[in-house]
Amino acid sequence: MNAYLITAAAPYGQQPVDILIRDGRIVSIGENITDDDAERVDAAGLIALPGMVDLHTHLREPGREDAETVDTGTRAAARGGFTAVHAMANSQPVADTAGVVEQVKRLGDDAGWSEVYPVGAVTRGLAGEQLAELGAMAASAAEVRMFSDDGHCVANPQLMRRALEYVSTVGGFIAQHAQDPDLTAWGTDYAAQMNEGIVSSALGLPGWPSVAEEAIIARDVLLADYVGARLHICHVSTAGSVEILKWAKSRDIQVTAEVTPHHLLLTDELVRSFDPVYKVNPPLRTERDTRVLREALAEGIIDVIGTDHAPHPTQAKECEWHQAAMGMTGLETALPAVTHAMISTGLMDWRRFAEVTSETPARIYGHTHQGRPLAEGEPANLILVDPGAVTTVRPEEHATKGQNSPYRGMELPGVVRATFLNGHQVVADGALTVSTTGRSA
């Protein structure tokens, strides 16, 4: 059947209308639509938004299926309101060949909970030494357009320059994890453990200085300008980075930037607990950084939200801070966290929310069927959100395998009630239904 009549939903939080979906498309949108064949979805009090698009997801498969699989990760994506996720390359084996990216793509297609787009590694094995087979990945069935060594910085400037140039010829772009390895003593016993500042001085944990991020961003916007290529900056975390991005954008350099929900909300004060759930890379910064990042996202200096969803098995977080894995889950808390940080504070409206969570990330990647307007004839990738509902975050109820949510126990506003993926309702009343490929909740 695959026809739904959504009644009284408020697109972008504006006037309520009815939305009729059939065969994967929005066939009509307006007042008093009737259709006896379509399944009715009462959306009174709910906001309709384009399905969210995450440019920064760790699905862990292949290799770390104990942490997450493409299936569990995309279940989390659907519940979180994402109709497309981009799977970072740091799997085992690394997604640095056509074979691996095609495998990840196929696993996503088979699951049918959210669209999966593999991100290709920039360098072989993420080792930062030789270019990976970028052209083969671009030409593969996965049609990779986004390349990133995320988790590792492409530190060598010559290699970065060549990657930018090479990828621009296949219509792609590089997403940089901006972290100077020397300034953060990466790979040594003294590797940076948290933001360098007042808190690190008291805790005695090796500091991750803001300049280690800013120096790489400054270098890379200059490189992108020099070779005329597109650059995307992953998980911007410092106020100083915002200044550099602002300058770069004023010069029309082709740079886009992402911020995670946790860098908008949480600060390094949490590290005083020594609870490794707060260990993440780049690290949680200061209250001032969160304020500047929020303003930059509202004003458009930062373009998109990326979750950096990074599930880990329990034992990887139930250990000493130094040994603990870096990263936090994020797919199922992104919408509430951003609602809390940006909407509740009045910094942005739902129109801008749709831009930063859906339209702009889709445009950066080059999707033509994601991040589209809620309008007649458009693909039916959309979500229904209850903006007023407040829930307590309970990681044990999440679809992701990862229990490492930094929001555990927090009350956050905004609940994803429904997710429509290409016209299929994969989430109803906040719960998974049946995937587009027939997998059941």
Next chain:
Amino acid sequence: MKHLLTTSDLSHSQAMNILDTAEEMDQVSQREVKKLPTLRGRTVVNLFYEDSTRTRVSFEAAAKRLSADVVNFSAKGSSVSKGESLKDTVQTLDAMGADAIVIRHPAAGAAAQLAASDWTQAAVLNAGDGTHEHPTQALLDALTLRRGYAAARDTGSRGTDLSGLKVLIIGDVLHSRVARSNVWLLTTLGAKVSLVAPATLLPVGAETWPVTIHYDLDEALATDPDAVMMLRVQAERMGGAFFPTSAEYTRRWGLTDERLAVVESLRIGPSQAPAMILHPGPMNRGVEISAAAADSPQSVITEQVTHGVSVRMAVLHLLLSGRSET
């Protein structure tokens, strides 16, 4: 007080209570029979993930003088080297009936994690966690300082704090858990603390600490300090990353014979008592401290060791005697 993890949350009265209790314990240690029955039947586990014979022996002596049963668990040669997690090790020790766990660990926060977890019900004593804190070292330093301060003023040590005492802490503050614990504790007790170090060995953020910062040791010595505490310089910092050479470090920040002559002229407050020289040990003679300075009559380094046992007895006593038997 349920655990001792940091000196930063010790109130003035809590810190004074520990020091006053340590004075009593010190008297026990002076007796021919150095033993009290207070912790009979209690089990104290020394869980050491780092080699530190000095600290372990001190805790062991302290626990035994209080008649506790002592179990030493060293990370080397135990299941830890086979990769057992901290959680499993601690749960095992808990199941064996540990009443207190004294933990020394290379990771900052390890003690706080034990205390916050449900892995054990035992009292947790931080015996040094990475470059974070070493609270009992600061307490023994405070006891040493106040005894010297009280003697100079011809008053009793018990009940007096460090109000007005000027202390220089010199050296690798960045990597020093001793410095951090001392900054918070000595300040709480009323001392005026100054740090002296190359900028590379001071953490970013130290400018917000309740201290005065000097980069020049001779300038700092000209401020008439009552005590100088030399920090150990780790051999691995000497490779040129933090300062050019060990010789340059000694010239600029070492307590050399020339600077010892200056320290010999310093007096505690208005008294005739000479200023004190402290070092947490083990010393690098000839690097941060000259042999003459280490062996000077002004050196209270062996008193520090003695006071270590008394302070650890006091902390174990206060943590465990307040708990009901289980």
